[in-house]
Amino acid sequence: MTTPLYVVAGFLDSGKTTFISRMLRHCRRKEILVLQFEEGEQILYATQHCKLLGWTKKELEQSFERIADEICQIMQHQKFDEIWVEWNGMEAFSKLERIFLQLRMGELFHIAKVIYLADVPVADMLLGQTGEAPISQVAASDLTFLRNAETKEDRSRFEQKIHGISRSEVHLLSQPEMKQTVQKKRMAPYVPAAASIGVIGSLILAAPFLEQKGLPLNTILTLFMGVFLQGVPFLLLGVLLSSAIQVFLPQSWMERVFPKNPILGMFIGMAGGFFLPVCDCASIPVFKSLLKKGVPIQAAICFMAAAPVVNPVVLLSTYYAFNLDIRIVIYRMGLGLLCAFLIGLTFFLKRPQQILKEGAEDFGCCSCGCYEEIGEQKGISGKVQLFFRHSQMEFFNVGKYLIIGIFISSVFQVADLSWLKGLGTISLPIALLAMIALSFLLSLCSSSDAVVARSMSGTFSFVPMMGFLVFGPMMDIKNLLMLNGYFKKSFVVRLALTTLVVCFGIVLIFGLLGGGGVVL
Numbered sequence: 001m002t003t004p005l006y007v008v009a010g011f012l013d014s015g016k017t018t019f020i021s022r023m024l025r026h027c028r029r030k031e032i033l034v035l036q037f038e039e040g041e042q043i044l045y046a047t048q049h050c051k052l053l054g055w056t057k058k059e060l061e062q063s064f065e066r067i068a069d070e071i072c073q074i075m076q077h078q079k080f081d082e083i084w085v086e087w088n089g090m091e092a093f094s095k096l097e098r099i100f101l102q103l104r105m106g107e108l109f110h111i112a113k114v115i116y117l118a119d120v121p122v123a124d125m126l127l128g129q130t131g132e133a134p135i136s137q138v139a140a141s142d143l144t145f146l147r148n149a150e151t152k153e154d155r156s157r158f159e160q161k162i163h164g165i166s167r168s169e170v171h172l173l174s175q176p177e178m179k180q181t182v183q184k185k186r187m188a189p190y191v192p193a194a195a196s197i198g199v200i201g202s203l204i205l206a207a208p209f210l211e212q213k214g215l216p217l218n219t220i221l222t223l224f225m226g227v228f229l230q231g232v233p234f235l236l237l238g239v240l241l242s243s244a245i246q247v248f249l250p251q252s253w254m255e256r257v258f259p260k261n262p263i264l265g266m267f268i269g270m271a272g273g274f275f276l277p278v279c280d281c282a283s284i285p286v287f288k289s290l291l292k293k294g295v296p297i298q299a300a301i302c303f304m305a306a307a308p309v310v311n312p313v314v315l316l317s318t319y320y321a322f323n324l325d326i327r328i329v330i331y332r333m334g335l336g337l338l339c340a341f342l343i344g345l346t347f348f349l350k351r352p353q354q355i356l357k358e359g360a361e362d363f364g365c366c367s368c369g370c371y372e373e374i375g376e377q378k379g380i381s382g383k384v385q386l387f388f389r390h391s392q393m394e395f396f397n398v399g400k401y402l403i404i405g406i407f408i409s410s411v412f413q414v415a416d417l418s419w420l421k422g423l424g425t426i427s428l429p430i431a432l433l434a435m436i437a438l439s440f441l442l443s444l445c446s447s448s449d450a451v452v453a454r455s456m457s458g459t460f461s462f463v464p465m466m467g468f469l470v471f472g473p474m475m476d477i478k479n480l481l482m483l484n485g486y487f488k489k490s491f492v493v494r495l496a497l498t499t500l501v502v503c504f505g506i507v508l509i510f511g512l513l514g515g516g517g518v519v520l
Contacts, residue, residue, distance in 0.1 A: 003080050003109040006182065007096065009137040010117035011089040011126055012038070015147060015173065019117055020084050023182065024050060030081035035071065038088040051078070057088050060095075068099045075108045083109055092133040093140045113182055116141035116168065120149040120158050127161065138165045143182065147173040223410040228403065236395065237282055243391040245289040247383055258295050265299035266344045270337055273307030279446045280308035280473045284482045288356075297351060302344040305499065308446040308473035309336030318469070321450035328450075335470050335506060342502045343474075343495075355491040408443070408477050428463060428511055435464035436504060439472030446473035463511030471503040 006023075008016045016038070024032060029049065036054035053074070055067055075083075087096055093114075100111070116138055118127075127134055138144070144162050149155035149172070159170045171181060206217070258265045269290075278286060287304035291297060308314065310333045322328040435456075444452055449472055453465045460468075475496050483492045 004112035005083040005109045007085045007114045009087040014117040016086050033080045033083045036086040093136040114141045116144045141168040144168045144170045145173040220410045239395045247387045266302045269299035269302035270306040273303045283307040298344040298348040302340050305340035305474050318450040321454045431464040432467045435468040436471045439468040440476050443476035443478045467507045475499045
């Protein structure tokens with residue numbers, strides 16, 4: 001049986017030595033090995049069964065291999081019940097892994113927990129301003145203990161920062177159950193995957209029974225896979241564009257492309273949405289990257305709102321879905337651009353102060369896991385490596401919201417929404433609102449929603465269908481979830497409500513001015 005190893009990391013004076021001493025007080029009869037890679041002011045409490053070894057940061061840098069060999073020999077010649085490591089707060093976690101994850105040590109121990117300690121005022125100031133190493137420690141941590149959080153707001157804000165980097169559990173350092181929390185066994189990495197496979201297998205086996213009971217599970221799964229396979233290529237394209245903007249395009253270039261004149265910048269944003277073949281879910285990562293590069297929020301919103309409605313792929317699919325009727329294409333493009341401009345204009349009139357979620361974004365490090373500063377990457381090879389890492393992490397980060405949104409929309413697609421269709425004959429405003437609600441619930445990909453809209457031409461008139469084609473790509477269930485993953489809830493709610501009001505108002509005015517006279 002391998003020996004459990006506990007790693008304690010954090011900035012200097014975060015309380016690492018005191019924390020380990022508290023843990024050792026509960027291990028009086030255990031054989032403990034303590035390895036210190038940092039010299040602090042506190043003296044470690046050690047029992048007679050505790051073996052203590054220490055190295056300075058300078059020794060670690062100059063004699064790395066010798067230290068690794070020394071640790072290996074000690075572990076091979078003596079059996080320990082636990083191993084505790086006090087890791088230097090300014091050393092990358094990868095260096096610790098190089099020491100302890102060697103093949104010759106693999107059979108001697110297992111990393112039970114990585115614990116990060118944070119003095120909230122100090123860590124809040126330094127984390128992200130002192131290079132990659134401290135962030136890599138947070139990213140690797142299983143538990144984070146906080147101290148000196150003066151208010152609940154301070155603690156909550158710092159917790160969001162931690163969760164922007166890792167999935168670490170966050171507790172107060174003063175909690176009485178600290179020992180139990182540290183020693184609580186963590187879930188094996190294969191358990192979530194095994195559980196997911198088990199759930200999917202159970203659903204497949206139960207599908208015939210559930211179908212007999214009236215639950216169209218096969219239909220839901222078929223719709224889910226169809227939309228998922230259709231949306232993933234566009235999402236991948238959006239992630240690649242987002243990563244390219246973030247890694248390759250310098251700030252000065254973006255400032256030249258988007259002029260200081262905000263109105264002109266909004267037109268540039270809409271033009272970018274017209275020429276880039278990205279659908280609704282793909283435009284959101286690009287929107288985030290534009291903001292991080294300093295593009296004015298109004299221009300970035302114009303791009304995000306316009307791109308899924310007026311890009312070439314969407315316009316071409318609309319043209320063929322409506323039997324080569326160019327009028328539909330012109331109306332959809334015109335209304336989409338007008339709505340996008342007005343949505344962006346509302347943020348020009350009253351700009352929010354902070355829209356990105358607090359976390360890694362606040363201190364210049366990408367929340368997708370790229371811990372190096374982009375400006376520090378020299379040469380094309382370094383940029384390319386960062387580009388692929390950024391793309392990989394952002395794809396998985398945003399992909400989970402896409403999957404959840406697609407599943408929810410698949411359920412709505414098999415649900416009985418005939419009551420919404422029944423509203424199509426009451427009045428134009430009600431029919432338009434019903435069609436907008438339907439577009440939100442169905443959450444179709446903007447490259448194929450025209451086919452569905454055309455199939456409902458017998459129930460709804462032309463104007464409600466235009467509401468479906470304009471509002472749906474800008475805001476639906478999966479878009480709302482993806483936005484909520486990146487941005488503050490207040491911004492997401494404001495954007496959703498603004499999009500609803502603008503699209504409903506513009507399309508309704510269009511209908512009242514004669515758009516309703518269009519015959520398909």
